[in-house]
Amino acid sequence: MIAEKGEKASQGAVKATLFLVPTPIGNLKDITLRALEVLREVELIACEDTRHTRKLLSAYGIHTPLVSYEKFSEKKKASKIMEELAKGRSVALVSDAGTPLISDPGSVLIQEARDMGVRIETLPGPSAVTAAMSASGLSGAFRFMGFFPRQKSAAVREIMRMKLSTDHTVFYESPRRIIATLRLLDEHLGDRPVFLAREISKIHEEHLSGNAGDVLKQLSIRSEIGEVTVVVQGADQESVIDEDVVRRRARQLIDKAYSKKDILRVLVEETGLKRNRIYEILQGLD
DSSP, X not given: OOOOTTSOOOOTTTSOEXXXXXXXXXXXXXXXXXXXXXXXXXSEXXXXXXXXXXXXXXXXXXXXXXXEOOGGGHHHHHHHHHHXXXXXXXXXXXXXXXXXXXXXXXXXXXXXXXXXXXXXXXXXXXXXXXXXXXXXXXXXXXXXXXXXXXXXXHHHHHHHHHHHOSSEEEEEEOTTTHHHHHHHHXXXXXXXXXXXXXSTTSTTOEEEEEEHHHHHXXXXXXXXXXXXXXXXXXXXXXXXXXXXXHHHHHHHHHHTXXXXXXXXXXXXXXXXXXXXXXXXXXXXXX
């Protein structure tokens, strides 16, 4: 393979390299020329679902051997892949869709490869996180939290962080749970702007925006929802310094018979503020 001047040449055919290769999140054409080149040249492709990845490879006439690498047996599978790397064979790690390790398996393999001194090379490419942020029209810092928590207490804790942070929050949610999640956001965030992208890069891609209640109404009439990425706009500076938000949350915990010690612990976890700062805010609270 010949690299153009200024380009990073792939070294998989020369020395053992672990390539992190993004794959399409919808349209099969959303894959880079370099990604296809690497997938052809490596000696093994580690993927979540061999059936899913084989469809992509077949579309581009690629016949590289596949090995399953899914999160429930990640440690065991990582050891087998490390054996291949130790023999000097190059390996590409892919997820079913998007960039590896972004809410997908791969951390065990990368850590073991790095510990062994294996060259690791990452390729840029498709990601629902960056696609949704771009389409939202929001700028500035953002926090990606993976999939929204299933447990209500953890979900409320995350929403409390959204209330108090100027960073935008991006998360994935399943089509079965998005309605309940939007209701929870509507209950706690009120008019805070929310952007929802569904079926990104697919035929029925759609963007919905408004507050959580508005988005909920729009989404409720859809017969099918599909894959969802949500962006919650960060708080404005005035909201962040509004100590009444912290006090109201403390009163909720008092009503639930939390001890003062537990209230402090919960608020520190939810807000990210220092324990002493929380204590100062709660002084004089009935």
